[in-house]
């Protein structure tokens with residue numbers, strides 16, 4: 001999904017810098033030195049890129065989600081609304097078991113709502129899932145495309161709920177001119193090895209709310225009330241917490257990736273447009289609907305009229321060595337065990353989906369070959 005394709009000398013240079021300076025712990029920097037901390041610099045560059053007031057680097061996207069819920073005071077007995085069935089493909093697609101895990105780890109119960117033809121949570125079905133226990137809606141910006149945030153925010157406002165954006169797959173996606181991760185009360189990003197921006201492992205919390213930032217900051221580091229002018233052992237403690245800190249080495253890696261994020265997004269958009277604009281969809285086939293046309297372009301998704309015709313297109317692709325996204329049953333089964341219930345609309349959309357991962361680096365010849373094979377496979381399934 002991008003970042004890994006571009007890893008090179010800049011990552012090497014910045015990671016080596018950490019090793020050579022032997023400053024591997026962000027809280028070893030005092031208040032005057034802090035501007036040299038890679039975690040600090042990564043957080044700053046990230047929040048300036050997405051346009052958020054506050055950002056906190058953490059050890060994974062799962063940790064970011066868990067920390068966000070802790071900052072909101074989510075606890076046992078609460079309910080959190082998430083998109084139904086967190087399917088995942090061999091290439092990352094749909095969503096992920098982590099969204100549910102973070103909710104369960106906080107003591108709350110995930111309540112699933114069906115997705116729609118945007119592959120994101122269907123806002124028309126959210127209200128009927130709200131109970132007196134509901135505390136938050138957690139839209140996942142799936143496969144680099146924004147959920148229907150206007151509708152979600154309106155429902156949240158009406159019912160006095162928090163909106164926690166799972167933007168782990170949504171870096172660079174826009175909604176009404178703003179980047180995803182800046183729209184709800186608090187948001188989570190992932191920089192794991194499969195993501196567009198990768199640190200190999202890592203995550204980020206973003207918010208415009210100073211209090212939510214403060215609580216996240218304490219929770220992710222055992223309750224430390226950070227004051228870099230004091231020795232660490234003399235800092236006050238507030239509330240409980242865990243160790244979800246990001247290391248300086250991984251932040252240095254992430255900073256190198258950050259420097260080329262805009263370029264990676266441009267390449268993805270160009271590559272996908274080159275494929276998409278050259279396709280002839282047979283009657284009954286549609287492209288995935290976007291809630292905002294400025295997505296991150298990490299995937300090209302087509303909906304077939306039924307599963308048999310989707311499978312036929314995928315067969316054609318596979319025969320030519322082009323690998324479409326396929327279901328990963330590990331996540332499917334785990335999520336079923338975690339939640340139970342049945343979600344026929346979600347299953348229907350997923351069964352009819354033909355999804356291709358878009359890469360940052362794609363040669364003209366490769367793009368032409370995908371266009372050709374996809375058109376032939378679509379025509380064969382017409």
Ligand SMILES: Cc1ncc(COP(=O)(O)O)c(C=O)c1O
Pocket residue numbers: 060061062063092094095096098099140166168169189190191192202203
């Ligand atoms: C939608 C979604 N949420 C959460 C996560 C978890 O992120 P991480 O792997 O960094 O813990 C992922 C990772 O794939 C994801 O796709």
